[in-house]
Amino acid sequence: MSHPILRIQLLGGFSLAYNHVPIPGVHSVRLQSLLAYLILHADIFQPRQQLAFLLWPDTTETQARNNLRQFLYQLRQALPNSDRFIATDTHTICWKTGEDQAIDVRDFELPLQEAEVAQQRGDIPEARIRLEQAVASYQGDLLPGCYDDWIAPERERLRQRCRDACQKLMDILEMQREYSEALQAAQRLHRLDPLDEGVYVSLMRLYGLNDDRAGARRMYQVATATLRREFDVEPGEALQAAYRRIQRAPQSASLKDEDTSTSTYRLVGRQAEWQYLQTAWQRALEGRAHLCLITGEAGIGKSRLAEELFTSVTRQGFATAYTRSYGVEGSLSLAPIAEWLRSKALQPHLISLDSVWLTELARLLPELLSERTDIAKPAPVTEYGQRQTFFESLARGVLVARPLLLWFDD
Numbered sequence: 001m002s003h004p005i006l007r008i009q010l011l012g013g014f015s016l017a018y019n020h021v022p023i024p025g026v027h028s029v030r031l032q033s034l035l036a037y038l039i040l041h042a043d044i045f046q047p048r049q050q051l052a053f054l055l056w057p058d059t060t061e062t063q064a065r066n067n068l069r070q071f072l073y074q075l076r077q078a079l080p081n082s083d084r085f086i087a088t089d090t091h092t093i094c095w096k097t098g099e100d101q102a103i104d105v106r107d108f109e110l111p112l113q114e115a116e117v118a119q120q121r122g123d124i125p126e127a128r129i130r131l132e133q134a135v136a137s138y139q140g141d142l143l144p145g146c147y148d149d150w151i152a153p154e155r156e157r158l159r160q161r162c163r164d165a166c167q168k169l170m171d172i173l174e175m176q177r178e179y180s181e182a183l184q185a186a187q188r189l190h191r192l193d194p195l196d197e198g199v200y201v202s203l204m205r206l207y208g209l210n211d212d213r214a215g216a217r218r219m220y221q222v223a224t225a226t227l228r229r230e231f232d233v234e235p236g237e238a239l240q241a242a243y244r245r246i247q248r249a250p251q252s253a254s255l256k257d258e259d260t261s262t263s264t265y266r267l268v269g270r271q272a273e274w275q276y277l278q279t280a281w282q283r284a285l286e287g288r289a290h291l292c293l294i295t296g297e298a299g300i301g302k303s304r305l306a307e308e309l310f311t312s313v314t315r316q317g318f319a320t321a322y323t324r325s326y327g328v329e330g331s332l333s334l335a336p337i338a339e340w341l342r343s344k345a346l347q348p349h350l351i352s353l354d355s356v357w358l359t360e361l362a363r364l365l366p367e368l369l370s371e372r373t374d375i376a377k378p379a380p381v382t383e384y385g386q387r388q389t390f391f392e393s394l395a396r397g398v399l400v401a402r403p404l405l406l407w408f409d410d
Contacts, residue, residue: 004018004019004080004100005018005019005100005101005102006018006079006080006085006100006101006102007020007101007102007103008035008039008101008102008103008104009104009139010036010039010103010104010105010142010143011104011105011108011137011138011139011140011141011142011158012138012139012140012141012144013139013140013143013144013145014026014032014143014145016035016078018079018080023078023079023080024078025074025077025078026074026075026078028071028074029143029145029146030055030071030148031071031074031075032143032146033055033143033146033148033150033151034051034055034068034071034072034075035075036142036143036146036151037051037054037055037150038086038093038094038095039095039103039105039106040105040154041095042094042095042096042097043094043095043096043097044094045087045092045093045094046092046093046094047091047092048065048068048090048091048092048093049061049065051068051093052064052065052067052068054148054149054150055067055068055071055148055150056068057149072086072088072093084096084098084100085098085101104137104139105142105158107133107137108134108137108138108158108161108162109134109158109161111130111131111133111134111137112130112131112134112161112165114126114130115127115130115131115134115165115168118130119168124172124175124176124271127168127172128169128172128173128176131165131168131169131172132169134162134165135162135165135166135169135185135188138158138162138165141155141158141159142154142155142158142159143155159192162192163189163192163193166185166186166188166189166192167189169185170182170185170186170189170202170206173185174206174209175271175274175275175278176271177274177308177312179206179209179210180210182206182209183203183206183207183209183210186199186202186203186206187203189202190203194226195226195227195230195231197223197227197235197236197238197239198238200219200220200222200223200235200239200242201238201239201242203216203219204216204219204220204239204242204243204246205242205316207219207246208245208246208249208315208316208317209312209315209316211315213246213249216242216243216246217243217246217247220235220239220242220243220246223235223239242317244317245316245317245318246316246317247317248317248319249314249315249316249317270301270305273294273305274305274308274309276292277292277305277309278309280292281309281313281404284404289399294306306406307406309404309406310322310404310406313404314404318403318404319345319346319349319401319402319403319404320345320403320404320405320406321339321340321343321345321346321398321403321404321405321406322343322405322406322407323335323336323337323339323340323405323406323407324336324339324407325407334364334394336407337364337394337398338364338365340398340405341361341364341365341394341397341398342365345401345403346397346398346400346401346403348401349400349401350368350397350400352400353393353396353397353400355372355374355375355376356389356393357392357393357396357397358372358375358393359375359376359377359378359393360378360389360390360392360393360394361393361394361397362375362377362378363378363390364394
């Protein structure tokens with residue numbers, strides 16, 4: 001047989017119920033403030049003098065202590081079997097925790113502690129579950145109608161903890177390719193902190209990953225209006241760059257527009273490999289070029305894993321190109337490099353190269369000679385230095401757009 005439960009809501013509003021029946025008599029904001037302070041410092045005996053000063057700082061000590069006695073009496077009268085919850089003596093007051101209590105602040109903070117432990121031992125699925133529980137428990141600011149001085153820092157602490165939880169949950173969901181759920185976490189983070197440009201960047205990225213370019217553009221417009229209204233500033237470079245990328249991004253990304261047979265299926269598993277690829281991609285975004293080799297037995301899904309990364313990056317608006325080659329004996333073939341250079345992602349950027357590099361690229365892309373009359377026809381390669389210049393032109397050509405490049409070798 002279940003025992004009656006005392007349920008207390010402090011986040012997003014105040015409510016008090018016992019065995020699902022509302023408890024009357026705790027309507028005073030100051031009385032709710034007293035109860036909240038005791039609960040937030042549960043199992044610690046609080047000096048009466050300190051409590052009186054916190055709640056009535058503008059009155060005399062005698063009046064403040066008298067007020068505290070009256071409010072404590074009202075609280076005892078309201079709570080059923082109050083001795084189960086409140087311990088007092090002539091000098092101190094203490095809230096006693098127990099299994100017969102359901103308190104939303106505790107339901108919020110306990111899963112956060114469990115999530116941190118899970119992350120430390122590398123149990124990401126468990127961390128996700130605990131973070132989801134914590135975020136669901138946070139229904140709003142701590143006692144939003146209370147303006148006592150002590151509550152402001154505590155309110156901000158809990159709000160910041162929720163922001164951190166949303167950020168961690170968003171990162172985990174994005175890493176697990178749960179883009180729709182990650183977007184919901186980002187939207188919640190935005191509601192908590194609507195002035196953070198980084199949150200807008202994350203939202204635009206996740207809208208892109210969900211194939212919602214209109215949503216990403218709308219979020220940029222919201223960010224622009226908010227920053228102008230609140231700070232009289234324009235969006236920063238990171239936010240502008242995210243907007244430019246989303247403008248370039250296709251509505252749907254796959255390796256071949258005419259063949260989406262693999263991209264229509266969700267990639268299952270491969271969490272460790274996917275996390276490694278994401279880490280490498282983040283390093284590349286920070287300016288550190290990265291090379292990843294995906295190897296293994298035929299038919300285990302190497303190409304599918306690479307395509308998932310291709311699709312993810314393309315939807316975010318980054319330049320992407322792919323090519324394919326087949327293992328044969330003989331000298332190195334430059335056909336895959338030429339295919340990269342002819343891709344829609346790289347070709348528009350070639351125009352920014354100096355003519356000396358375009359002349360070398362014309363060895364692989366002869367069409368450049370007809371498109372650009374200022375490009376000289378390349379001379380035969382007769383010296384080692386000329387080969388070095390040629391290879392330098394290839395490097396400049398494929399990296400001019402800082403793309404993600406995929407090479408499939410069959």
